[in-house]
Amino acid sequence: MGILLQVRDLTIGATVYPPGEDPHDIEIVKDISFDLEKGRVIGLIGESGAGKSTIGLAALAYGRGGVRITGGEVLLDGKDILRYTKAGIRDIRGRHVCYVAQSAAAGFNPAMRLAEQVVEATVLHGVMGRAEALERARYLFGVLGLPDPDEFGTRYPHQVSGGQLQRAMTAMALCSRPDLIVFDEPTTALDVTTQIDVLAAIKHAIEETDTAAIYITHDLAVIAQISDDIMVLRHGDAVEYGTVQQIIEAPREDYTRQLISIRAEIRPEAPDQSDSLLRLENIDAEYGPAAKVLFDVSMHLPRGQTLAVVGESGSGKSTAARVITGLLPPTQGQVIFDGAPLPPALKDRTKDQLRELQMIYQMADTAMNPRQTVAEIIGRPLTFYFGLRGEERRHRVTELLDQIEMGDPFADRYPAELSGGEKQRVCIARALAAKPRLIICDEPTSALDPLVAEGVLKLLMDLQAETQVSYLFITHDIATVRAIADSVAVMYLGKVVRFGPKSKVLNPPFDDYTDLLLKSVPEMELGWLEQALASRKMAAAGN
Amino acid sequence: MASRTSGMNPVVTLLLQRIGIGFVLIIAISFLLFVGVEMLPGDFARNFLGQSATPEAVANIRKELGLDEPLLSRYLGWLGGMLTGDFGHSWANKASVNEQLFKRLANTLFLATTAALFAVPISVGLGMVAVFFRNKLPDHVINILSLAAISMPEFFIGYLIIFAFALLWPIGDGPPIIPSSPLLSLANVQLIFLPALTLVVVVLAAMMRMTRAAILNIMESAYIETAELKGLNMMTIIRKHAAPNAISPIINVVALNLAYLVVGVIVVEVIFAYPGMGQYFVDAVKVRDMPVVQACGVVFAGVYIVLNMLADVGAILANPRLMHPK
Known part of the structure; x- marks a missing residue:
């Protein structure tokens, strides 16, 4: 097999404009080298800021935003594409090297039919005629398991689902028979049950067409299924580079070992789950008569414990949170808090009822006023609920900052000066400031890198042990559920399909949906994808 | 939402809504115009007669133009004309407004x-x-x-x-x-x-x-x-x-x-x-x-x-x- 792509000492820089400092140049990728043979897949893995997307895009001689390739070579078939003219680079893009973006929903032009977009580059570069390209698009839609391949391309992006769009984007990349495809987190935005299908479709299509690929992800379990080699990246440096077997089974570096062992620690569930703080009784809810979202939802959360509500997008788990907080009064049923029913609507609740129930959101970024300092953000509920001011308030802010393991120096910073994990910690402190008995955590760690998320989860558990606060933890991540929950509610299409202590819910005998959900979670072992697909097929045949 | 309840094409529903709103707006504007013009200082009869504006002559012209009637009835009369496509006659030269317009x-x-x-x-x-x-x-x-x-x-x-x-x-x-x-x-x-x-x-x-x-x-x-x-x-x-x-x-x-x-x-x-x-x-x-x-x-x-x-x-x-x- 010939070498297709050689990356040699690739160095990529950018100019940053930190608040209060002079703009200066930084290196975001340092001296990266790797080879890729025809028909092979290399996985780039790392946390956000590791430079993996930047390296992937360099294979198309592209720098996002103000990013500049400052050194090294990217040899495609022996020729350095970084030295090509603009026209020469355009000729490579979409013809020899194609790109599949993380969010296909944003990556497609909303005003153009799918087939037009899929064949656009192929026709433009003269790889084949329009009719032939459309024929190939239909063939690829079939290979990728899209419904009704002949008709699929006539639809607009908003008319198909996220998983289907992601496959359509893969078809778009495959259409011109490129030598190399860069997959940039193609399944990260998908639900697990969708992810497994897309993953299988991508793997199948790569094998079928003998295309080489750079596969970028932050999920080691996903990359283990699809690549031949893996490069582990951190802060723009290559930490470790080897075959998939070596990285998964015998990692040499500490950092790699950390990535692999994440969530190995599992907290045992509380034995007594009878003393409930929050109880949902037969809740129905809707956004207007045409959009019923919740059907007869019941669950309860014991004092000082964690109830994980798990489900895919659209399962109604966030709507359940809106009902509990009073943002969406239910059409049926009631919410019992500490033995007494809560008024259904927010405006009818007392200040104390509001205080006892706080929230943490997925996007810590947008949940904070960017023009307030950390002290103001955390201090606001202290003034609102307890009337604290001045020295007293400042003292309590410091206490809370110590509790979230950040400390007083952070008090005068603005959100923009905090990292993702720090932002989420400040949001946790703001919730704690009200001294609540229940915190609803709506996917608080899904926007965070695995190691950072791990830290935030640990903090939440420590705080629970300290303050006896209860968590209603909304998530789509089964690993998180396993790690922290005492009880679990599995939701699907607005219904609770399974509810009970963690040990019961996550162990057989399963209902069909929970079974599918659990089997779709990638596991960090080679060949998992094939096994999971095979067992799914068997289940389907058995039905 | 409207499309679900009426079963009509949403685009058609939206268009009909817009046309309806436009019609109501025209009526409302015509009323504001009428009142606004009424409130303008100055008087057509005095202006028109210039030096020869005796009180009788002014009263005559006002009566002739129907200016002695109450505001609302004049508006309704004018509105009726407008809705049937007749903007009346110019006071100054008696010519049909439609034609000039x-x-x-x-x-x-x-x-x-x-x-x-x-x-x-x-x-x-x-x-x-x-x-x-x-x-x-x-x-x-x-x-x-x-x-x-x-x-x-x-x-x-x-x-x-x-x-x-x-x-x-x-x-x-x-x-x-x-x-x-x-x-x-x-x-x-x-x-x-x-x-x-x-x-x-x-x-x-x-x-x-x-x-x-x-x-x-x-x-x-x-x-x-x-x-x-x-x-x-x-x-x-x-x-x-x-x-x-x-x-x-x-x-x-x-x-x-x-x-x-x-x-x-x-x-x-x-x-x-x-x-x-x-x-x-x-x-x-x-x-x-x-x-x-x-x-x-x-x-x-x-x-x-x-x-x-x-x-x-x-x-x-x-x-x-x-x-x-x-």
Whole structure:
């Protein structure tokens, strides 16, 4: 097999404009080298800021935003594409090297039919005629398991689902028979049950067409299924580079070992789950008569414990949170808090009822006023609920900052000066400031890198042990559920399909949906994808 | 939601809603106009009679014109006429308002349409060029010139253009005064060259800047990056991927400016002594000829409403989510 792509000492820089400092140049990728043979897949893995997307895009001689390739070579078939003219680079893009973006929903032009977009580059570069390209698009839609391949391309992006769009984007990349495809987190935005299908479709299509690929992800379990080699990246440096077997089974570096062992620690569930703080009784809810979202939802959360509500997008788990907080009064049923029913609507609740129930959101970024300092953000509920001011308030802010393991120096910073994990910690402190008995955590760690998320989860558990606060933890991540929950509610299409202590819910005998959900979670072992697909097929045949 | 309950095509429902709202608006505006005109200081009879305004003569004229009746009944009478398409007769010269109005409106539309035919393609094109050369010399030049054009009042631009093309470098030898006969003919394009040019300069800048801003906004989208990574060149990306998604805001600003071409033409018509609606309107206001003032007001309002409605319709038609529901 010939070498297709050689990356040699690739160095990529950018100019940053930190608040209060002079703009200066930084290196975001340092001296990266790797080879890729025809028909092979290399996985780039790392946390956000590791430079993996930047390296992937360099294979198309592209720098996002103000990013500049400052050194090294990217040899495609022996020729350095970084030295090509603009026209020469355009000729490579979409013809020899194609790109599949993380969010296909944003990556497609909303005003153009799918087939037009899929064949656009192929026709433009003269790889084949329009009719032939459309024929190939239909063939690829079939290979990728899209419904009704002949008709699929006539639809607009908003008319198909996220998983289907992601496959359509893969078809778009495959259409011109490129030598190399860069997959940039193609399944990260998908639900697990969708992810497994897309993953299988991508793997199948790569094998079928003998295309080489750079596969970028932050999920080691996903990359283990699809690549031949893996490069582990951190802060723009290559930490470790080897075959998939070596990285998964015998990692040499500490950092790699950390990535692999994440969530190995599992907290045992509380034995007594009878003393409930929050109880949902037969809740129905809707956004207007045409959009019923919740059907007869019941669950309860014991004092000082964690109830994980798990489900895919659209399962109604966030709507359940809106009902509990009073943002969406239910059409049926009631919410019992500490033995007494809560008024259904927010405006009818007392200040104390509001205080006892706080929230943490997925996007810590947008949940904070960017023009307030950390002290103001955390201090606001202290003034609102307890009337604290001045020295007293400042003292309590410091206490809370110590509790979230950040400390007083952070008090005068603005959100923009905090990292993702720090932002989420400040949001946790703001919730704690009200001294609540229940915190609803709506996917608080899904926007965070695995190691950072791990830290935030640990903090939440420590705080629970300290303050006896209860968590209603909304998530789509089964690993998180396993790690922290005492009880679990599995939701699907607005219904609770399974509810009970963690040990019961996550162990057989399963209902069909929970079974599918659990089997779709990638596991960090080679060949998992094939096994999971095979067992799914068997289940389907058995039905 | 409405589509689900009525079972009708959502686009049709939206259109019917817009038309209904437009009709109600016209009625409301006509009432405001009537009351507003009533509140204007000055009196037609005194004005008309001038030196010979004896109290009896004034009372006679007021009675003759029905001005002694209460406001509401006069309004309803006028509204009835308007709804059946009759704007009554001018107080000043007893001529039918309809007849004059249509002649003048045709002239104004001729001027406005000529200006629009140049202004819209040029401004949208320049907007795209500015995006293509973003932050380079052509973009800066286009931006500075358009800022200058926006910053100068239209009467000043009009006089500048007269100064340039009638005095410094005279073009053609058109008559200094435009005849008040119907102008709608290609042969007359030369006659309206200067006022049309003034209008083009006035509206060009706003449309061009909005086009530029709308497309630049779209250029930040992920699908533009997708197009770039497909190896498309910048002009193709702007034309095929950015512009179609920027249509809604562009249509809106174009419609607003087209309305302005008809309504805002007043000042330009006065400067060039052009026999259009604007002149007609201004002359009528001078002598308090209320039927004419009201008729012009309603027509101006109607133009605004219809063009804005068309903009809404255009934006709906440009939105694939509405045109191709799931």
